[in-house]
Amino acid sequence: MIDIILLFLQILLIIITIAIVLHKENFTLVILIASFGLIAATLYVMNQAPDVAIAEVAIGSAIIPLIYVISISRQREFIVLDRVNHNMHDLDEMNVVILMILKNFVNNNNLRLNLTSDNEGNSKELLGELKTDLIISYNNELKQFELKGKASSILITKLKDMTADYSYINVIALEEGEGVD
Amino acid sequence: MNPILSFIVILIGVFGLATSKNIIKSIFCVSIIEVGTILLFLNFGMYEGGSIPILNSIGIEIVDPLPQAIMITTIIIGSTITSLGLMLSVKIFHHYGSIEWKTVLKRDI
Amino acid sequence: MLIKRITIILLLSFVLYLFIISIANLSDIYNSAGKDFFADNGFYDTGSLNLVTAIYLDYRLFDSLFEAGILLITVSGIMWISEYNILTKNAPLMLDKQKTSELFITFSRLLYPIMFLFGIYIITNGHLSPGGGFQGGAIVATAVLILYYIDISKSMDVNKLLNIEKILFILLVSIAFISLLTRNEVFTNFVPLDGSTELKSIYLILLNLIIGTKVAIGLIAIFTVFLKEGR
Numbered sequence: 380m381i382d383i384i385l386l387f388l389q390i391l392l393i394i395i396t397i398a399i400v401l402h403k404e405n406f407t408l409v410i411l412i413a414s415f416g417l418i419a420a421t422l423y424v425m426n427q428a429p430d431v432a433i434a435e436v437a438i439g440s441a442i443i444p445l446i447y448v449i450s451i452s453r454q455r456e457f458i459v460l461d462r463v464n465h466n467m468h469d470l471d472e473m474n475v476v477i478l479m480i481l482k483n484f485v486n487n488n489n490l491r492l493n494l495t496s497d498n499e500g501n502s503k504e505l506l507g508e509l510k511t512d513l514i515i516s517y518n519n520e521l522k523q524f525e526l527k528g529k530a531s532s533i534l535i536t537k538l539k540d541m542t543a544d545y546s547y548i549n550v551i552a553l554e555e556g557e558g559v560d
Numbered sequence: 561m562n563p564i565l566s567f568i569v570i571l572i573g574v575f576g577l578a579t580s581k582n583i584i585k586s587i588f589c590v591s592i593i594e595v596g597t598i599l600l601f602l603n604f605g606m607y608e609g610g611s612i613p614i615l616n617s618i619g620i621e622i623v624d625p626l627p628q629a630i631m632i633t634t635i636i637i638g639s640t641i642t643s644l645g646l647m648l649s650v651k652i653f654h655h656y657g658s659i660e661w662k663t664v665l666k667r668d669i
Numbered sequence: 670m671l672i673k674r675i676t677i678i679l680l681l682s683f684v685l686y687l688f689i690i691s692i693a694n695l696s697d698i699y700n701s702a703g704k705d706f707f708a709d710n711g712f713y714d715t716g717s718l719n720l721v722t723a724i725y726l727d728y729r730l731f732d733s734l735f736e737a738g739i740l741l742i743t744v745s746g747i748m749w750i751s752e753y754n755i756l757t758k759n760a761p762l763m764l765d766k767q768k769t770s771e772l773f774i775t776f777s778r779l780l781y782p783i784m785f786l787f788g789i790y791i792i793t794n795g796h797l798s799p800g801g802g803f804q805g806g807a808i809v810a811t812a813v814l815i816l817y818y819i820d821i822s823k824s825m826d827v828n829k830l831l832n833i834e835k836i837l838f839i840l841l842v843s844i845a846f847i848s849l850l851t852r853n854e855v856f857t858n859f860v861p862l863d864g865s866t867e868l869k870s871i872y873l874i875l876l877n878l879i880i881g882t883k884v885a886i887g888l889i890a891i892f893t894v895f896l897k898e899g900r
Contacts, residue, residue, distance in 0.1 A: 389565045396569055396592060400576035405584055412588060419595050426602045427612045427623045429799035430721050433791070434635045435598075437807035439591075442888060443639055445814065449895050450646040451584065454653045512654075531667065532657035563695075567688050571681045578677055604699070613720040614799065615712055622720070624704045629724040632803055633736045636884070640743040643891050647747050650898065 385425060392418050406451055409444050416440035457490045457534070459513045477515070477524060477548065484538060513538075527551045563603050569596035583652070583659050587645045594638040601627045715858065716869030717796035725801075726876055730845055730856040737880065740887045741838055747891055748827060751898045769818055777818045784812035792881035796870055802877040806884025813889055817896065824897055830890045837883045844876065 395418065399411050416439035423432040459481065485492045512534070514527045526542075528535035530552040539550045573592035580586040605624030613625035649659065656664050707720055715723040725733050792805030817824070848859040860868045 389562065393565065393568060393572070396572045399585075399588065399592070400572060400580075402585075405582065408585065408588070412591075415592075415595070419599070422599060423602065426599075426606050427610060428602050428628045428631075429612055430719075430801060430804065431598065431602070431628055431631050431635070433799060433804040434632050434807065437804055437811065438635055438639045441811045442807065442814070442892070443591075443642060446643055446646060446892065446895060447584070449892075450650050453650050453898070454659055529655070531655060533663060533667070534657040563692055564685075564689060567685065571685060575677060575681060579674055604695075605704075612799075613707075615708075615718050615720065622704070622708055624701075625707055625720040625724055626703060629721050629729070630732075632721070632725065632801075633732065636736065636803055637739060640740060640891075643895075644743060644747060647750055647895070647898075651750065654899075 381425075385422075388418060388422055388425075392422065409447050409451070412447065413440045413444045416443075455490055456493045457485055457512055458493045459515065461494060461515050480542060480548075484541060488534065488537070524548050525551055563600055566596050566599035566603060569599065581660055581662070583649045583661065583664075584646075586661075587642060587649070590645075591638060591642060594634065598631045598634060601631055713866065714862070715873070716866035717873050719796050719798065719801075722796050722801050722873065722877075726873055727858055733880070734842060734845060734856075737838055737841060737883060740884065741834060744834070744887045744890050745831065748831065748894055751894050753827065753894050753897045769821075773818050777815045781812060781815050784815070785809060788812055788881075788885075792877055793874060795877040796873045802880030803884055805877075806881040807888065809881065809885040810888035810892075813885070814892055817892075821896075824893055825889065827890050827893050827897075830886050830893075834883055834886050834890070837879055837886075841876070841879050841883070844879075 392415075395411060395415050399408065399415065402408055402411065416435060419439070420432045420435045423429075423435060481492060512528060512532070516525050516527070526538070526548065528538070528550070535550065535552050539552075542548045542550060570593055573589050573596060576589040576592065577586055580589065605627045607623070610621055610623040613622045613628070615622070652664060653659050656667065658664065707724070711720045711723050712718065715727040717723045717726075788805050788809035788811075790805075791800040791808060792802060795801035795805070844859075845856050848857050849855050851859050852861055858869055858872050860872065
């Protein structure tokens with residue numbers, strides 16, 4: 380009787396391993412990770428090793444999936460900082476157009492939009508320090524909206540292709556400067 | 561238990577590490593290899609009819625306790641390596657904009 | 670692409686065939702001298718009924734010291750890579766203002782003291798039943814992490830946690846060196862070999878408490894750095 384249960388659990392472990400290797404989505408991998416840890420802990424108890432089983436359950440099924448969930452959800456968002464002075468009335472329709480462009484761009488790449496607004500500080504040091512991906516500001520002399528981002532990121536290149544035919548939007552890619560120690 | 565089935569788990573983990581397109585999945589394949597190794601080591605010390613290595617009374621046949629003591633530290637080291645790799649992958653996403661191996665390796669900046 | 674996968678599968682099956690050949694007669698090689706030594710002398714030398722705790726706290730304390738050192742180095746490495754203490758001069762971001770539901774908050778308030786008590790029980794009874802410092806430390810860390818469900822803006826100060834962890838590591842190494850004075854041997858119990866087993870278990874409880882606290886603080890610091898990164 381015990382032999383049949385052992386064989387069944389081992390075959391279940393191999394099936395879950397193959398399912399993890401061939402799975403394509405990123406966010407539903409966490410549930411498979413937690414169940415893999417639980418079945419491994421049951422096999423450890425049947426090998427007469429209870430200390431190892433307690434360690435595997437506490438670490439591999441309770442703490443590690445939490446860390447996976449946080450890091451996966453950080454890799455799906457796009458942070459935008461808005462520095463346009465919204466009191467001037469003749470910019471309202473262009474604001475709506477920029478918002479629509481951003482929403483289309485974000486939906487194409489399976490990201491989420493995270494928007495905030497502030498008005499202080501210099502542009503370059505904000506980009507290096509505050510970990511934002513995009514800064515929107517308005518240039519009064521050229522009458523253009525300027526979107527600044529990092530030069531080494533693929534998303535800024537895609538944004539540049541998407542707004543090539545709008546005349547009042549300008550995408551600038553800033554190079555990363557050396558850090559000061 | 562079978563040592564052959566735990567070796568198959570190790571080999572599936574190596575296959576997943578070699579052909580994965582995602583950074584997160586290749587970090588977890590390292591953890592799969594570690595679970596397979598632990599099963600293999602626990603199998604070397606066990607025999608049929610032994611009991612757990614906690615003495616209730618002297619004179620009962622126990623399983624070898626030395627592989628179990630080594631494997632406890634292996635689990636903790638594996639978890640710290642996983643968390644270090646995940647922190648590096650978050651920084652890669654902020655710098656390059658994607659988490660696939662091909663697009664990250666192509667841009668030589 | 671398909672050729673690459675088939676080549677990898679063929680190579681790995683060749684490795685599996687080599688492994689099956691090499692463990693054909695495993696039971697001829699294995700001898701049981703080590704197991705008999707631990708079964709006869711384990712309890713009278715160290716004072717613990719749990720033989721696994723006796724191995725990693727008395728016979729091989731050298732490995733556990735380096736294990737604790739690896740935890741300290743990794744936590745400080747993660748804290749150095751991420752940027753977790755940006756000054757609060759920016760406005761709060763839009764997606765961070767979501768509120769957790771009432772059901773989670775009520776259950777977290779009910780479960781948190783029970784999990785904490787269970788973790789301390791497993792740490793202190795490491796030498797009598799399955800458990801020990803490493804396992805109990807992970808359970809205590811899970812109990813404290815539930816507090817983040819209740820209120821996400823109250824996070825712990827990571828620098829203070831790292832200072833406590835450094836002091837605990839120095840304390841652990843210095844207790845391991847005390848046995849040089851009483852027994853002329855480093856990294857073992859400080860009660861002499863012919864003492865009673867009850868005196869020897871004081872050393873085991875002390876070391877289990879220090880290791881358990883250290884592991885719990887390390888895991889809490891890792892999780893807090895992940896939560897506060899970039900905000």
